[in-house]
Amino acid sequence: MIELTKRERDMMFAVNTHTSSPFPARLSEIAKKVHLKPPTVIEILRRLELKGLIIREKGMIRLTDIGKKKCDSLVRSHRILETLFVESGVDIQEACSAVSSFDYLVQTDAAEKISKLIGKPEKCPHGYPIKYG
Numbered sequence: 001m002i003e004l005t006k007r008e009r010d011m012m013f014a015v016n017t018h019t020s021s022p023f024p025a026r027l028s029e030i031a032k033k034v035h036l037k038p039p040t041v042i043e044i045l046r047r048l049e050l051k052g053l054i055i056r057e058k059g060m061i062r063l064t065d066i067g068k069k070k071c072d073s074l075v076r077s078h079r080i081l082e083t084l085f086v087e088s089g090v091d092i093q094e095a096c097s098a099v100s101s102f103d104y105l106v107q108t109d110a111a112e113k114i115s116k117l118i119g120k121p122e123k124c125p126h127g128y129p130i131k132y133g
C-alpha cells in the first residue's frame with residue numbers, strides 16, 4: 001500500500017478530476033485547484049512522481065497506471081465513507097469535508113467491509129457512481 005500525506009491525497013484528487021478532460025493537467029490549473037503556490041505544488045508532485053503515481057512531461061501532469069488504481073481506490077473509499085456519514089444523518093457537505101480529512105488513511109479492504117455493511121451502495125450522496133474493483 002502506497003501511503004500518502006493529506007496534501008498528496010488532495011493533489012491526487014486534483015490530477016484525477018482532470019483526467020476526464022482530453023488534455024493532461026497543467027501545473028497552473030492544479031495549483032488553482034488545490035489553493036497552493038506553484039513551488040509547493042511542484043514539491044508535492046515531485047514526491048508523487050517518486051512514488052510512481054504521476055508522470056510529469058513538458059509541463060503536463062498525468063497519472064501512471066499505478067496512480068490511476070490508487071485514485072480509483074481513494075475515490076471509492078471517499079464515496080463509501082461519505083455514504084455511511086450521510087446515512088447516519090450527517091449533512092452532505094459536512095460529510096464530504098470530514099471524510100476528505102481521513103479517507104486516504106482507510107485501507108481499501110476496510111472500506112469494502114463498510115460498503116458491505118451499508119448494502120454496497122452504487123452511488124455516493126452527490127450522485128457519483130461507486131465503482132467496485
Ligand SMILES: [Zn+2]
Pocket residue numbers: 078082096097126
Ligand atoms: Zn465528497
